[in-house]
Amino acid sequence: MKVYRLLHPRPALILVAGDGKINAMTLAWHMPVEEEKVAIAVDRENYTYELIERSKEFTLNILSIDWLDAIWKAGTLSGRRVDKIGKIGLELEDGVKIGTPHVRDCLGYLECRVFDEVKLEEHSVFLSKVVHAWADDRFFRDVWLENAKIPMHVGKNLFTTPSKYVKP
Numbered sequence: 001m002k003v004y005r006l007l008h009p010r011p012a013l014i015l016v017a018g019d020g021k022i023n024a025m026t027l028a029w030h031m032p033v034e035e036e037k038v039a040i041a042v043d044r045e046n047y048t049y050e051l052i053e054r055s056k057e058f059t060l061n062i063l064s065i066d067w068l069d070a071i072w073k074a075g076t077l078s079g080r081r082v083d084k085i086g087k088i089g090l091e092l093e094d095g096v097k098i099g100t101p102h103v104r105d106c107l108g109y110l111e112c113r114v115f116d117e118v119k120l121e122e123h124s125v126f127l128s129k130v131v132h133a134w135a136d137d138r139f140f141r142d143v144w145l146e147n148a149k150i151p152m153h154v155g156k157n158l159f160t161t162p163s164k165y166v167k168p
């Protein structure tokens with residue numbers, strides 16, 4: 001059994017990294033660890049790992065389910081072999097507090113600076129400080145609104161979106 005799948009569905013984000021050559025990678029293994037700190041787990045075989053190692057920064061971009069094709073390609077192709085940004089059709093905008101750009105048409109993004117790395121067997125966990133964040137107020141007002149349609153990765157090539165909100 002793939003145990004980690006018990007902890008899905010999880011939001012599928014686009015991580016952008018690189019100084020010079022910019023790359024995009026889909027990421028579902030991320031979590032807040034303090035109010036303004038996040039942890040991400042990146043496979044050291046991924047090209048993105050090298051880029052984060054070098055620049056020590058990245059952006060996490062929350063896209064809507066309308067970008068599912070791009071999200072799938074960013075998560076199945078490697079930037080070592082293809083220019084994913086161009087192939088996927090992502091437009092980038094300059095960073096505010098860091099050198100790494102973010103995705104123009106995202107619902108929101110976080111600019112992150114790495115302050116520590118924990119090396120596991122295959123993945124490295126990057127502990128990062130969020131130095132800037134933005135969200136589109138048509139979709140986020142204190143919390144994500146129901147119209148945000150954030151893609152959640154179930155496992156394999158299956159995705160879902162949060163549907164109706166409920167209260168306890």
Ligand SMILES: Cc1cc2nc3c(=O)[nH]c(=O)nc-3n(C[C@H](O)[C@H](O)[C@H](O)COP(=O)(O)O)c2cc1C
Binds near residue numbers: 072153
């Ligand atoms: C929905 C989805 C979620 C993923 N989540 C992660 C993740 O959290 N960490 C990771 O290292 N790879 C994850 N991947 C795999 C990478 O995105 C994939 O290996 C990618 O091709 C690496 O690209 P790169 O070589 O350009 O860095 C995910 C893939 C998909 C489709």
